[in-house]
Amino acid sequence: NAGVTQTPKFQVLKTGQSMTLQCAQDMNHEYMSWYRQDPGMGLRLIHYSVGAGITDQGEVPNGYNVSRSTTEDFPLRLLSAAPSQTSVYFCASSSWTGPGSQPQHFGDGTRLSIL
Amino acid sequence: EDQVTQSPEALRLQEGESSSLNCSYTVSGLRGLFWYRQDPGKGPEFLFTLYSAGEEKEKERLKATLTKKESFLHITAPKPEDSATYLCAVRNAGGTSYGKLTFGQGTILTVHP
Numbered sequence: 001n002a003g004v005t006q007t008p009k010f011q012v013l014k015t016g017q018s019m020t021l022q023c024a025q026d027m028n029h030e031y032m033s034w035y036r037q038d039p040g041m042g043l044r045l046i047h048y049s050v051g052a053g054i055t056d057q058g059e060v061p062n063g064y065n066v067s068r069s070t071t072e073d074f075p076l077r078l079l080s081a082a083p084s085q086t087s088v089y090f091c092a093s094s095s096w097t098g099p100g101s102q103p104q105h106f107g108d109g110t111r112l113s114i115l
Numbered sequence: 116e117d118q119v120t121q122s123p124e125a126l127r128l129q130e131g132e133s134s135s136l137n138c139s140y141t142v143s144g145l146r147g148l149f150w151y152r153q154d155p156g157k158g159p160e161f162l163f164t165l166y167s168a169g170e171e172k173e174k175e176r177l178k179a180t181l182t183k184k185e186s187f188l189h190i191t192a193p194k195p196e197d198s199a200t201y202l203c204a205v206r207n208a209g210g211t212s213y214g215k216l217t218f219g220q221g222t223i224l225t226v227h228p
Binding site: 004040042043044108 | 119147149156158160161164215216218219220
């Protein structure tokens with residue numbers, strides 16, 4: 001039972017480069033989201049999706065792009081990397097958060113450094 | 116705007132020394148309060164969900180409680196393997212059925228043998 005899988009685990013980029021962080025889940029969850037975790041800031045929501053073809057912005061969306069073509073995958077794209085995007089990125093998924101709000105399941109993160 | 120504040124930032128305990136972690140929150144319609152455990156280099160691992168004031172959940176040495184303004188994570192007779200960062204998060208009712216999850220900064224717990 002893989003759960004939420006993130007690749008790569010580590011990445012170093014130069015300023016201005018672009019890249020895609022991959023996230024896949026095998027739990028048939030409708031809801032998927034991306035967070036970044038910075039020291040002293042807690043986890044902050046970047047983008048989220050409630051199903052294939054449906055995405056929306058979170059708290060800190062600037063500089064990031066997402067799309068969701070399948071239920072399983074939710075990639076995060078950095079359009080032009082900046083040092084301020086150095087962080088640990090987490091992908092999470094959950095079943096439909098209706099009246100009984102369901103917990104999110106997290107991957108183990110991608111540690112990204114922008115030089 | 117939803118806010119979650121956790122205290123203390125760090126807590127050092129001796130093995131067997133019980134204590135509590137605090138999570139104070141303000142949210143526009145609470146849909147759920149979540150506790151997670153995070154080990155170094157790993158993603159958050161779900162522990163509990165609490166939905167309404169007065170609710171309590173237990174798991175091994177951990178017990179989570181909820182009031183209208185705060186939640187406590189009580190740790191009874193902790194062991195070194197309980198050392199981790201504990202995160203609290205709230206989900207608001209939002210304008211849709213999925214809402215927004217807001218996290219606190221976490222409490223780093225270290226249990227010495």
